[in-house]
Amino acid sequence: MLVYENHKNFRAKIFSEKEYHGFTASKNQYFFGIKVHMIVDTEGVPIEFSFTPGTQIAT
Template sequence: MEHQEHNNRKCTDSQVLTVGIVSAMFFGGNQTTALWYMRSHIFDNMLKKSGFTKRLHKLKELLMNIFFSIGRIFKYIHCEMEYIIDSYPVKVCHNIRIKRCKLLKGEEYRGYNASKREYFYGFKVQLITTKEGIPVEMYFVEGK
């Protein structure tokens, strides 16, 4: 993956990615709690919250490459070709605040969630998993 990290960093990129993954898997995405846990039990030299967030955002490209590489391996291993496709909306703001939204602009982000019978403004995440529920690929598309 041709990733280079600086020699004079307080903690390694692999430690930052590990805390990010641990927070998603075991702490419901709460990075503050995951940082506290990992600092007190595993990594003594872990960054503070703001430094961690900046480093994790710089590593998002690497994390996505890792995710897609693992997904390709799972697709190669699972030869039965049975996958589950699902999508779910990610709301950026409530409908009443669409005109003031600074993150997104445009009608293409307005969508309809049929299961909740409501409109939303944001993205749809389309996820492909194996029949065992292991994610293989994901895509972010407009809310339409």
């Protein structure tokens, strides 16, 4: 969940700590924010979700 793009990071008031600074390889860009991990059923209905800081690597 992108909160601030890297070129606007000097304005960040929330999620400005280093653990919230992440990188999205598919878009080749850095961001400030959190990652949302979600499991959905075959119809797309959320079953489980969690929030992690932007620096946490998905496993």
